[in-house]
Amino acid sequence: MTTKGTCALCLSQNVDLQDSHVLSQWVYKRIAFVPGTTGPKNPVMIRGGVAVETSKQIHGDFLCSACELRRGNHENYVSRICWDSDGTFPIMAKLCPVPRLRPGEPFTLADVRDFDAGSAAYFAVSTIWLADAMGAAGVIKPLQKLNLGPKHREQLRQYLNVEQSFPTAARIAMTVFRPDNGPVHFWRMATLPFTESDHALDEHRLLVCGLEFQLVVGALLPIHLDEICLVHSSRKLVGFRSSFAAGGHARGYSSSQPARSRAASSRRSIRG
Ligand SMILES: [Zn+2]
Numbered sequence: 001m002t003t004k005g006t007c008a009l010c011l012s013q014n015v016d017l018q019d020s021h022v023l024s025q026w027v028y029k030r031i032a033f034v035p036g037t038t039g040p041k042n043p044v045m046i047r048g049g050v051a052v053e054t055s056k057q058i059h060g061d062f063l064c065s066a067c068e069l070r071r072g073n074h075e076n077y078v079s080r081i082c083w084d085s086d087g088t089f090p091i092m093a094k095l096c097p098v099p100r101l102r103p104g105e106p107f108t109l110a111d112v113r114d115f116d117a118g119s120a121a122y123f124a125v126s127t128i129w130l131a132d133a134m135g136a137a138g139v140i141k142p143l144q145k146l147n148l149g150p151k152h153r154e155q156l157r158q159y160l161n162v163e164q165s166f167p168t169a170a171r172i173a174m175t176v177f178r179p180d181n182g183p184v185h186f187w188r189m190a191t192l193p194f195t196e197s198d199h200a201l202d203e204h205r206l207l208v209c210g211l212e213f214q215l216v217v218g219a220l221l222p223i224h225l226d227e228i229c230l231v232h233s234s235r236k237l238v239g240f241r242s243s244f245a246a247g248g249h250a251r252g253y254s255s256s257q258p259a260r261s262r263a264a265s266s267r268r269s270i271r272g
Contacts, residue, residue, distance in 0.1 A: 146192070
């Protein structure tokens, strides 16, 4: 039975609300896949530094069919460029590394050919917004480490509903995790959105199958974000590296294999 209500994105009233998923079902399916095995597997959630296998997905009746469809189109695009459990990672073939802009940067930058940066931005912002707005509305249990705040939640809603352009006080950047022989397979992991705050800046982060997104919001944005912002930059530049940047990684999912590695157990304690 469908629920009638107000769509939280376009604010249409008395509409059928769809079952909206914070992370799409394809994300869980890909990261739960373990090579050489058959049958369904559950992804592993990292909780308090301990990996726990779980089938729990975060979803609830929230958006109308038109808003779900718009978000779904952008999700489909990202699903076609990120890592897949068959071992393909299509965006890798589109990356052309460029010289480091500053010495000591932990990652290189790459130009991306044939890349729909706007679609990638919409996907990331909508996932972060959805998780935050569903928690604020009481549709899901609020994610402990995620907080957009009412002002930015509303500005981003207007951007996602194509009422307003992307907020001037926000930047959205993307990093691609290169598969390597390291102990942790970051390219086959996912996290729920989480926030890290530093002085006047809030950084909302999300990792999905080898693509990490950083939505940075604040009055004094670092100028280097202008050239890598998926929305504001005229270049299509993404970060490109093989290890995770320092910082807390609130709640994460991954396939069983890498989650039990030593790096997973060194994560900051979190509550599931
Ligand atoms: Zn709607």
